[in-house]
Amino acid sequence: MSETDDATSATSASDGWAIEVHELRRYFGTIEVLSGIDLKVRQGEFVTLLGRNGAGKTTLLNILGGLLKASEGEAWVQGLDVRRQAVRIRPELGWLSHQPGFYGDLSAHENLVFFARLYDLPDWRRAVEAALEQVGLASRAKHRVRTFSRGMLQRLAIARILVHDPPILLLDEPHTGLDLPAIELLNGLLERFRGERTILMTTHDLAIGASLADRIIVLSEGRIMAELPGSQDVADLRRQYLEILAHEVGA
């Protein structure tokens, strides 16, 4: 079946959800990393995924981003099947992880132009310059990315998201290794995007998870262990999270 043929059925399957995941499983060899995940994320909702290392958070994001294929189950993004319609989904997605993903020997401007052209943006020149301005890298636009600090690289990664302005953001531990100004910039951006865009973010930082998210999902060994309300007191979230982890260790 072609992508175009799939479009109608896939869209009807979404029922207006930005992200919908059904019985998703992923194996690496004999190890089951995702064990039947069911998840629905509303349009404009901010969901934080918490869980220990190896809980399956990044694998879930990779499947939604089309970087990995699910072993079993189905997933839709904006009503499009991630397995069959990946090329059509990608313009809808912004990706930010702890790996910046830039070419060290190209300048910041050249890197953004490269990605902007791949996204086929009509006015990419203006979009690139505006994005560099917004993240405070306009003065370093002509410098090779190899000379950038970790924080500057992450700001540039944020600029890449701003260039193509997607409705859905998949953020994989985006705060890792950032200095305070970069964390402030990223949080400011996430605050700005709240409600406007659908955001699915993994983090180990409970304070960030508690303050920004509408909903918090705790993953453990590839399963959803709990769903907690977002925008809550960090101490409360910490207590609940530790109880869940203690229960997991006990089990």
Next chain:
Amino acid sequence: MRNIWTILWKDLRLEWRTKESLSAMLVFGLLVIVIFNFSFNPSPAEVRQFGAGLLWIAYTFAGVLGLNRSFAAERENGCLQSLLMAPIDRSSLYLGKWIANLVFMLAAEAVILPLFLLMFNVPIGSHIGRLVLITFLGTLGFTCLGTLFAGVSMNTRMREVLLPVLLFPVSLPLLLWAVESTGAIFQSAFLDPMIAHGQATTAARASDGNALKFLVAYDMIFGAVCTLVFGFVVED
């Protein structure tokens, strides 16, 4: 088409900045030619017999060095992930990389070939066009497979070893035809001054015709296959 050009532009620009692939290929290719020349000091008869093989050894071994570097930039800082998240067809990524590798290898050959002809005293004369055509077609097929296998090996620990181990057996028929055809051209070049368009030249041209057909068919078949399967290589 635009995406292919964008990826090609990026690779050309990176190579222009770093000159990592091209310099390694050039130095290695030239060393092979110089070492063989000084070690054996071959007679014209020996060049007719072994020259084509030697030339293709220099081409392909230098080419493997460049191909090994072709995904190095993508491995750094998770660039491949960013590239795969972009809304482009995997075949565009493959074709962009293939053309870039072809350009780099042809650029290295553009220096290696004249030096070879000069150092081994090959009176190539009017046969230069056929030699360039065979070189182009052989390189096209070699980089076609090389780009695919460079993609296969890029995430492995032994990628420098794995690439030639995968590439040479599969490209062996292509290389055999390229060497044979190049050998026939050298035969003609050396014999032309002695027998004006004689029997040997006619036989060489017939062999050339077959080789050309084979090389074109090989390039087309593997070009299509590699373009189609590259998506499976970089995903999952």
